[in-house]
Amino acid sequence: MALAIPASPVKRVNAAAVERLHALMAGDMDRVNALILERMQSHISLIPELASHLIASGGKRLRPLVTLAAARMCGYDGIYHCHLAATVEFIHTATLLHDDVVDESEMRRGQATANTVWGNQASVLVGDFLFSRAFQLMVEPGSLEVLRILSTASAVISEGEVMQLNAARDLGTDETTYMAVIRAKTAALFAAAARVGAVIAGRPPEEEAALEAYGADLGVAFQLVDDVLDYTGRRSLLGKNTGDDFREGKITLPVVIAYRNGSEDERAFWRRTLCEGVQVESDFAIARRLLDRHNALGATLDEARRFAGQAEDAIAGFPQNIYRDALCELAAFSAERVY
Amino acid sequence: MALAIPASPVKRVNAAAVERLHALMAGDMDRVNALILERMQSHISLIPELASHLIASGGKRLRPLVTLAAARMCGYDGIYHCHLAATVEFIHTATLLHDDVVDESEMRRGQATANTVWGNQASVLVGDFLFSRAFQLMVEPGSLEVLRILSTASAVISEGEVMQLNAARDLGTDETTYMAVIRAKTAALFAAAARVGAVIAGRPPEEEAALEAYGADLGVAFQLVDDVLDYTGRRSLLGKNTGDDFREGKITLPVVIAYRNGSEDERAFWRRTLCEGVQVESDFAIARRLLDRHNALGATLDEARRFAGQAEDAIAGFPQNIYRDALCELAAFSAERVY
Numbered sequence: 013m014a015l016a017i018p019a020s021p022v023k024r025v026n027a028a029a030v031e032r033l034h035a036l037m038a039g040d041m042d043r044v045n046a047l048i049l050e051r052m053q054s055h056i057s058l059i060p061e062l063a064s065h066l067i068a069s070g071g072k073r074l075r076p077l078v079t080l081a082a083a084r085m086c087g088y089d090g091i092y093h094c095h096l097a098a099t100v101e102f103i104h105t106a107t108l109l110h111d112d113v114v115d116e117s118e119m120r121r122g123q124a125t126a127n128t129v130w131g132n133q134a135s136v137l138v139g140d141f142l143f144s145r146a147f148q149l150m151v152e153p154g155s156l157e158v159l160r161i162l163s164t165a166s167a168v169i170s171e172g173e174v175m176q177l178n179a180a181r182d183l184g185t186d187e188t189t190y191m192a193v194i195r196a197k198t199a200a201l202f203a204a205a206a207r208v209g210a211v212i213a214g215r216p217p218e219e220e221a222a223l224e225a226y227g228a229d230l231g232v233a234f235q236l237v238d239d240v241l242d243y244t245g246r247r248s249l250l251g252k253n254t255g256d257d258f259r260e261g262k263i264t265l266p267v268v269i270a271y272r273n274g275s276e277d278e279r280a281f282w283r284r285t286l287c288e289g290v291q292v293e294s295d296f297a298i299a300r301r302l303l304d305r306h307n308a309l310g311a312t313l314d315e316a317r318r319f320a321g322q323a324e325d326a327i328a329g330f331p332q333n334i335y336r337d338a339l340c341e342l343a344a345f346s347a348e349r350v351y
Numbered sequence: 352m353a354l355a356i357p358a359s360p361v362k363r364v365n366a367a368a369v370e371r372l373h374a375l376m377a378g379d380m381d382r383v384n385a386l387i388l389e390r391m392q393s394h395i396s397l398i399p400e401l402a403s404h405l406i407a408s409g410g411k412r413l414r415p416l417v418t419l420a421a422a423r424m425c426g427y428d429g430i431y432h433c434h435l436a437a438t439v440e441f442i443h444t445a446t447l448l449h450d451d452v453v454d455e456s457e458m459r460r461g462q463a464t465a466n467t468v469w470g471n472q473a474s475v476l477v478g479d480f481l482f483s484r485a486f487q488l489m490v491e492p493g494s495l496e497v498l499r500i501l502s503t504a505s506a507v508i509s510e511g512e513v514m515q516l517n518a519a520r521d522l523g524t525d526e527t528t529y530m531a532v533i534r535a536k537t538a539a540l541f542a543a544a545a546r547v548g549a550v551i552a553g554r555p556p557e558e559e560a561a562l563e564a565y566g567a568d569l570g571v572a573f574q575l576v577d578d579v580l581d582y583t584g585r586r587s588l589l590g591k592n593t594g595d596d597f598r599e600g601k602i603t604l605p606v607v608i609a610y611r612n613g614s615e616d617e618r619a620f621w622r623r624t625l626c627e628g629v630q631v632e633s634d635f636a637i638a639r640r641l642l643d644r645h646n647a648l649g650a651t652l653d654e655a656r657r658f659a660g661q662a663e664d665a666i667a668g669f670p671q672n673i674y675r676d677a678l679c680e681l682a683a684f685s686a687e688r689v690y
Contacts, residue, residue, distance in 0.1 A: 056513050110479060114472040133453040133516055136475055140449060141509035143479070147486055147502035151495055159498060163486035170480035174395050177472055 029345040033077050033338045040080045040094055041073070047098040051145050062126050062138045067105055069121040070251075074342070075100045075205045078230070081342075082209025082223050085327075085335035092153035093212050096162075100205045102146035103166055107173075107201075109139035114173065115260055122251035158208050165204035172196025181261035181287045183271055183279075190265050191232070198238075199231030206230070222326050226339065229323035233346040236316035239264035240309050241350070243300055249351040255296045261286045265315065269308040278302055313347070320347035368684035372416050372677045379419045379433055380412070386437040390484050401465050401477045405444055408460040409590075413681070414439045414544045417569070420681075421548025421562050424666075424674035431492035432551050435501075439544045441485035442505055446512075446540075448478035453512065454599055461590035497547050504543035511535025520600035520626045522610055522618075529604050530571070537577075538570030545569070561665050565678065568662035572685040575655035578603035579648050580689070582639055588690040594635045600625045604654065608647040617641055652686070659686035 034041060052063040076097030083093035111117070112125040113132045119125060127135040143166070150159055175193045179185045206227030210220040241250060242257040243266060257264055263286065271282050281298065285291045303309050323343035330336050373380060391402040415436035422432035450456070451464040452471045458464060466474040482505070489498055514532045518524045545566030549559040580589060581596040582605060596603055602625065610621050620637065624630045642648050662682035669675050 054510055054513075056510050056517070058513055058517060059510065107479075110475050114475055132471070134513065136449050136453055137509050137512045137516065140446075140478075140482070141506055141513070143482060144502055144505035144509055147498070148506060151499045151502060154495060156490055156493060156495070159486070160490045163483055163490060166483035167480055167487060170476050170483055171393055171395050171398065173476045174393075174397055174473065174480070177476065178395070178397060 029341045030072060030074075033081065033342055034073075036334060036338050037077055037080045037084075040084070040097070041077070043091065043094040044073075044076050044080070044097045044101070047094055047149070048101060051098065051102070051149055052142065054141065058130070058134060059138055059141055062109075062130050062134055063105070063142060065123070065126055065129065066108060066121070067101075069123055071121055073101065074234070074346075075104050075201060078202060078205045078227060078339070078342070079209050081335045081339050082206045082226075083213050084209075085330055085333060085339065086210050086213035086215045086219065086223075088209070088213035090212070093209060095149050095152050096158060096208045096212060097205075099146045099149045099162060100201065100208075102142045102149065103162065103169075104201060106139040106143040106146065107169055109135045109142070111173070113139075114177070115256065117252070117256060119252045153212060155211060157211050161204050161208055161211065165200045168196050168200040172198070172200065176262070179263055181289065182263060183267075183282060183287055185263040185268060187265065187268055190263065190268055194232060194235040194239075195228065198235040199228045202231030202234065203227035219330070222329060225326040226323045226343070229319045229326060230343050230346050233316040233319040233323065233343065236265060236312050236319065237347060237349055239266060240312050240316075243303060244309060245350065251351075258285070258296055258299055259291065261289055265312045266303050266308040269311055270303050270306045273306040273308075274302065316347040320344055368680045369411055369413075372420065372681055373412075375673060375677050376416055376419045376423075379423070379436070380416070382430065382433040383412075383415050383419070383436045383440070386433055386488070387440060390437065390441070390488055391481065393480065397469070397473060398477055398480055401448075401469050401473055402444070402481060404462070404465055404468065405447060405460070406440075408462055410460055412440065413573070413685075414443050414540060417541060417544045417566060417678070417681070418548050420674045420678050421545045421565075422551050423548075424669055424672060424678065425549050425552035425554045425558065425562075427548070427552035429551070432548060434488050434491050435497060435547045435551060436544075438485045438488045438501060439540065439547075441481045441488065442501065442508075443540060445478040445482040445485065446508055448474045448481070450512070452478075453516070454595070456591070456595060458591045492551060494550060496550050500543050500547055500550065504539045507535050507539040511537070511539065515601070518602055520628065521602060522606075522621060522626055524602040524607060526604065526607055529602065529607055533571055533574040533578075534567065537574040538567045541570030541573065542566035558669070561668060564665040565662045565682070568658045568665060569682050569685050572655040572658040572662065572682065575604060575651050575658065576686060576688055578605060579651050579655075582642060583648060584689065590690075597624070597635055597638055598630065600628055604651045605642050605647040608650055609642050609645045612645040612647075613641065655686040659683055 048067060052067060053060050079097040079100050080093055109126055112120060113127045113135050117125050118128050150162055172193055176197055179189055179193060203224045207220050207224040210223045239257065242254055245254050247254060267282065267286065271279060274282065281302065285295050285299065320343045324340045327336055327339060387406060391406060392399050418436040418439050419432055447459065448465055451459060452466045452474050456464050457467050489501055511532055515536055518528055518532060542563045546559050546563040549562045578596065581593055584593050586593060606621065606625065610618060613621065620641065624634050624638065659682045663679045666675055666678060
């Protein structure tokens with residue numbers, strides 16, 4: 013059972029993969045961080061204050077890393093991939109601020125969410141600000157193709173979030189709908205982040221497509237594991253509360269599997285807790301037991317591994333180099349991570 | 352006293368100005384409306400449903416009209432100004448959706464706000480969607496300069512909204528701060544809407560600057576009158592509730608003037624109702640009386656007229672044509688409108 017993996021050694025392996033990628037891209041990432049810091053400034057002090065609360069609190073910076081490594085793998089030797097990486101992180105951050113308002117989340121990256129500290133109003137507006145800043149940054153490399161790709165990805169992300177809102181508390185949600193949601197809300201930005209690396213490097217369409225496929229599969233794997241960790245993760249490693257999805261009535265793949273295979277009593281449990289939103293303290297533990305009973309988390313992790321493998325395959329046609337290796341390792345990490 | 356202007360004849364004059372502009376730009380505006388309708392579509396039906404609730408409910412479409420007329424005044428004979436006009440309207444619509452969430456408004460354009468009907472969550476996400484769509488549309492004319500101008504305007508709008516949030520319930524807000532807020536939250540988009548008309552027409556920087564100044568002054572005049580109408584307007588003409596600003600503790604210019612010139616008792620009234628937010632039904636009528644006593648609404652309208660005059664002056668250097676005349680008439684309308 014996937015849940016039985018001992019946490020500590022896995023954490024070391026996981027951390028090592030991301031740390032190696034960070035080390036490899038350290039010079040570029042310094043530029044990205046400097047750009048992020050510079051471009052989140054405003055004479056309205058609440059804006060950098062709120063934005064830095066989230067941005068400076070860490071996060072794995074996976075999306076900008078993907079852009080940087082993809083561009084370098086494609087032989088890009090300029091500096092504008094840093095603008096694109098910062099853009100991608102700004103879009104992601106804007107999305108997180110709005111997500112936390114929509115989900116009424118209280119904790120992220122080990123601290124109180126911005127909406128909890130400054131209120132929903134400020135979070136909505138600073139999200140808008142960062143989103144605008146993303147587009148300002150995006151203009152600088154001078155590539156209309158990049159603008160087209162990232163603005164399209166942003167629209168798809170919103171569609172995914174609305175789909176998720178529609179699907180919440182609806183146990184009629186099947187695997188197909190769930191996959192459509194996570195492809196849109198999560199995988200679309202990973203896909204765009206990877207693809208623009210090829211665009212800025214001036215690579216041909218088939219290489220753009222290969223990197224887009226890599227990013228999309230990586231993003232799906234990443235989100236599948238995210239949905240597992242919401243039931244199994246440790247708050248100290250995740251930096252957020254577990255059980256958020258359960259409390260919010262989100263129908264993720266583990267639930268879809270457990271509900272499909274559940275007895276009538278089990279289904280009644282899911283209906284009460286997720287559809288009707290009637291929950292008591294002990295329900296989360298019961299939910300975890302039911303997921304275990306049907307190997308719903310193990311099956312979800314198997315899916316994540318399958319997508320991670322597909323991601324590696326997607327870039328197998330590129331000449332081997334340290335960047336391709338790092339992107340492959342990142343794909344493996346996305347399926348095995350515990351944080 | 353400005354308030355004593357009889358509503359009906361003024362309404363006819365007002366309506367005539369905007370109707371003439373609409374008639375002049377009718378062919379272009381049909382294209383803009385078709386683009387808006389086409390680009391707000393999504394396979395997630397809630398998105399066009401919510402978006403069209405606001406978009407189809409009318410609104411004066413002043414910002415896209417400004418873009419269209421500015422481009423034509425500059426001799427542009429292509430069709431891409433329609434994309435820019437639709438972009439500007441999408442940015443405006445996204446802003447309205449988020450504004451109504453932030454302000455908890457219940458009525459706009461004569462009907463319940465989207466947040467009232469579909470909730471804050473959907474309004475935030477569909478706002479994000481329209482904002483993304485705006486940038487997708489913006490890419491099509493292929494002008495990086497346009498993208499730079501409109502993404503910068505979007506960031507400035509968010510700054511203005513955050514400033515306004517900070518200034519709410521703060522009677523220390525002076526005229527300088529108030530003007531900075533409305534220049535950012537309202538005038539910046541009018542300025543950008545006008546300027547991109549010159550950009551798409553390939554006009555020199557001084558003409559861009561003249562149109563930007565026109566748009567900024569028009570926007571300030573427009574917002575000053577908006578703030579007056581929130582105290583004096585008729586719900587049936589405005590399509591929204593009067594007194595929203597008062598209830599939300601917004602410190603607009605009329606209040607700044609009345610507070611500055613008010614007695615100690617009057618100041619205590621403003622502190623209780625706006626800073627502390629303690630209001631009873633009859634307070635709005637008292638507020639209107641206090642504004643009258645200090646000619647605060649009349650003085651605000653005088654300011655609006657001054658800015659409208661400046662707007663006309665800003666484009667006086669362009670050769671006279673029907674489009675320039677229409678833009679001048681629009682400036683006059685912005686200061687005299689009753690809806």
